[in-house]
Amino acid sequence: MNRNIRQGCLLLTVLLICAALHAQKDTAKQKSKYETFFKGKKFETKKGTITLHKMNGKVYFEFPVKLFKRHFLLGSVAEQTSHIEEVAAGEQAKDPLAVHFTITDSTIYLRRSDFSVRSEDVNIQEALRKSYADPVIGAYPVLAYTPDSLAVLFDISSLFLSGSPNMDPFMPVGGLAGRNSSFKSEGTVLHEIMAFEDNVSVSAYLTYLVNKTFFGFSVAENMPVTVLTKRSMLLLPEKPGVPRYNDPRIGIFPTKFVQYDPKQDAVKEIFFANRWRLEPADKAAHARGELVKPLKPIVFYLDNKFPATWIEPIRKGVLDWNMAFEKIGFKDAIEVKMYPQHDSTFDPNNIRFNCIKYAPNLTQNAMGPSWVDPRSGEILYASVYVYHGLVDILSDWMAVQMGGANPEVLQKKVPVALIAEALRYVSAHEIGHTLGLMHNMAASSAYPVDSLRSPAFTRKYGTTPSIMDYARFNFVAQPGDLEKGVKMTPPLLGVYDYYAIDWLYAPVYSAATPEAEVAVLDKKITSRMPDPYYRYGKQQLNGNLDPSALTEDLGDDQVKSTRYAINNLRYIMKNADKWGKAGDENFDFRNNLAFYVVNIQYYWYWMHVVHNIGGYYQYEKYEGDPYPAYRPVPKAVQKESLQFLLQSLDSLDWMALPVVQRNINNFHGQADEYIRRTLFPYLVRLVALQTTLSESKNEKDGYTRSEAIADVFQYVWSNSKTKMNRSAIQGMQSALVDILITGSEVKKGPVVNTLSFADLEQYEQQLLLMDHMANKYSLQHETVQCSPALLSLLGSSAGEISGFEFLPRIKADGGNISHIYYQWLLESRKRIQQLIPASSGDTRLHLEYLLLKINKAGK
Structure with a gap:
């Protein structure tokens, strides 16, 4: 070794020793x-x-x-x-x-x-x-x-x-x-x-x-x-769970990302299905078709602070989903345990534990949010909140929806057994959300209306193919149907619910990758498409365009089911004072019932039919699917719906029964006049606006705005009208003349045919209040609360996330139709001039005043 090398080695040794000493010092x-x-x-x-x-x-x-x-x-x-x-x-x-x-x-x-x-x-x-x-x-x-x-x-x-x-x-x-x-x-x-x-x-x-x-x-x-x-x-797990690609034709919560794919030279949105990592403990046995337990079951802890009578129905509602998991080979996939009493490691607010929590407040709601791994869609944790006020709304629902067929619910304290059945349904619905299922608002429109009055049918199928719809109780059933054996409640699980769990959780052993699963999963959807029981309908948060995907509805014919529903309301109001006396010395129950019937439930039923006018049935469509992307409501159905709505406003005397009026204080004057004064102008304005899109897209069988306005005119001014009292007739005539004057633009004012939906909904404060109450009492907010990020994820405008967004409100500009309003304003003047000579007294003054308004507007 030469001298330079020896010196270099010595220097390196010194440096290493210094570095080590420095590291030790640090x-x-x-x-x-x-x-x-x-x-x-x-x-x-x-x-x-x-x-x-x-x-x-x-x-x-x-x-x-x-x-x-x-x-x-x-x-x-x-x-x-x-x-x-x-x-x-x-x-x-x-x-x-x-x-x-x-x-x-x-x-x-x-x-x-x-x-x-x-x-x-x-x-x-x-x-x-x-x-x-x-x-x-x-x-x-x-x-x-x-x-x-x-x-x-x-x-x-x-x-x-x-x-x-x-x-x-x-x-x-x-x-x-x-x-x-x-x-x-x-x-x-x-x-x-x-x-x-x-x-x-x-x-x-x-x-x-x-x-x-x-x-x-x-x-x-x-x-x-x-x-x-x-x-x-x-x-989060170091290795994400194996994802499953989502499909917009079935209602599963999505986890979204954008995929840059160099193989296809494309950028596309990808959606994974939100689901738990549910794997069989014995994969080989499961693949052979044997019933096996999961490697890790989904465990929910149930709050021991719930009222004692609530615990068992809530527990049953959770475990009902095991019926669906057993169909795909999983035994005891879901377990329910009470909160541990002497376990210091248990904390219901710690995300290690899936809990069903009791909230002692008056909120009339329940909800089931979850935590999801954003890399794969794997659900990691979920909770259900049940508010004490839920029982109040369940009692109200049963009273107004079941009261015609079952007077037992028309009392201040609903029988415990009925409340338990309702709690079981709510519990199962919310657990469905925690499993990854979205609302399926088309489910309740699948059954024929008259089948809902069949004992054999309802015992087999309940009221809806899916408990993930908002289908509460059987308001189609009439007095006497309960005694015949008609079922008044939803099923424990519907046929769609079994299908959704199968699609979401059944392993596909023939596929080695998520991509390879797609063909198998697609076939599960397309093979069931001809059967309406398996149809998925998106929730509509920004207005209702599809009348087959509404909330709180039942049956495949909105007019027929609503006719049955209003018959029940008549029957309830007629008998409420007699049946509701027990324990109601201060009229508290009967006050609330009458208010609920008039201001909420009637309005809700009535709006089901409104959405037929100018409506579209919408379908999420893939190439080769048997349905079009949209299908307008047939003209005959639209015309029938308008006639029904006008007739229902024509015959509201049951709201003003003296036996009811003298004991309650929740009406603004006469209930019938209040409802008619609020809803009739709304209907006329809506007809002109809502049929715009239908008219433009339905060339062969379109219900035009001109035809719709003509139908309203003929109904209001028909000489054959005998049911309405004089005040009702005059109110509708006055409202129609005002709308025609404004819409024809012969007098300065807001132009009716260019009103936006937002303007329309603000037509009267009474209508806004009714809409607010109806939404509140139908648990509309539960939609958002079941996953608070849904509005940002699923979109609030059309096309933001194709396939997975909530159904958007679609607006159409059909051009100015002032001339149509003017045509019927002139017809109104002609009709009034014909009627005046044969009239007298207050009726004559009323007609002369309307003629004066029309003549002044035209100057």
Whole structure:
């Protein structure tokens, strides 16, 4: 070895020794810094997937370096509340965020995990990272490393002790109600830390200032609301579950992303089906067709604070789904356990546990949100919230929907057995959501109306092919049908529900990849398409265009079913005072019943028929499917619907029965006049607007606006009318003349035929209030609450996510039709001039006044 080499080796040795000494010094320094940080201080430590420290009102993470870039779900649940009408204990108001931690130099960054764009091509994926970088939502200075350098310490208090729009505890409100909140930092108190093998949680009292409005008027300003909030971080599986590609022709919640595919040189939206990772414990036995238990069943814990009579029906509703899982070879796929009494590791607000929670407030609702792995659609955690006020609305529903056939429900306290049956249905419906099933609003329109009065049919099929529809009770059944054996309630599970579980959870052993499954899954859908019992109909949140996918409806003929329904309302009102006396000394029950019948249920039934006019039956269509994308409601059905609606307003005397009127105080004057005054102008305006699209798209069998207005005119001015009283006739005539004057534009004012839907719905405050109440009493908000991110995911406008969006409201511009209004205004003048000579008294004055209005408008 020459001298230069020996000198080089010696220098290298010296450098290595110096580096080692320096590393030892740094390690000792870090160790000293970590130990010094806690030395002599009082603190609490919880060890789990992340070690948590609670000290001096702050939260510290001891974060394992191996978990950097691993993904978590971050979510929030309310544990306690100062205002139960604003936030209920146990609620999860927002969907969780996917997040991960990174470290750069001496700073830890919390980033949103963006899975919205993907590619299997390495180069494209790298390019996508530059355009879709994960945004930073929190930064935390490194305080120290643990002595073994396997974890890093930092203060993460700001994540858990501050307000965040993504984790605030307030559910969305809708209709005529408004609410906004602002975080008040001085009302924050750290409460508890918890750590487990796959998640950690921090509880804190957070205070907000809340402002509320109703009908545009302020009802609360800067109201302090304090909520004990538990925010949790759940470590996602290192390897995502095997996904299943979704299909818009069946109602399964989707997880969406955009796929860049270099093989096809295309960019396309991909949807995975949300589902639990349900795998057979014995795959070979399951493949042979044997009934086997799952490797990991879905376990729900049931709140022991529920009223005693609720527990068993709720439990049964959960377990009813095992019937569907057994059809595909899974035994005891779902289990129900009561909250453990003496288990310190159990916490119903910890995301390790799927819970069915009792919320003791007056909210008339139940809902079932879930947490989903955004990489695969795997459901990781789910809860169901059941509010105490649910029983009130169930009692109301039974009274107005079943009361004609079953007077037992027309009393202040509905029999326990009937309430139990209703609770079982609600429980099963919400569990359906937690399993991945969306609402199927077309299901209840599949059965022939008269079959709903058949004992044999209803005992076999119930009232609907799917409990995931809003089909509550059998309002088609008439007095005497119950005694014949007609079933008044939905089935435990409908034929569609069995089909949906089979499509979503049955393993496809012949397919090695999710892509290979598609052909098998497609055949399961197309083979059932000819059968209306298996049709899926999307929920319509932005207006109802498809009359076969409504809420609260029954049967395949809206006119026929609504005729039966209104007959029942007549019967209920006629007998309510007699049947509802028990325990109702202050008329509280009968007051509520009469109000509900007139202001809510009648309106709801009536609106079912309204949507036939100008409506379309819509289908999600693939190439080769037997149905068109849309099919207009036949002209004959539209005309029949308009005639029925006019006739129903013509004969409202049953709402003003003296036996009812003298004991109640919930009407604005005469109930019949109030309803007619509100709904008739709405109907006429709607006819002109809603038939616009139908007329333009239905060339052969279209019901034109001109024909519809003519039909209204003929009905109102017909000489054969004998049922309506004089006041009713005059009210409809006056309203029609006003609409024709405005629509013809002979007098300055709003142009009727160009009204938007929003303008139309604001025609009268009474109509808005009725619409608000009908939506409230039909659990409309349950749609959104079952997954709070649905509105952003599924879209609020047409075409945002093709196939999976809620049905949009479609607007059509059919051009100005003022001349049509003018034509019928002239006809009205002619008819009035013919009628005046033969009239006298108040009727003559009424007609002369209308003639004066028309003549003045034309000047």
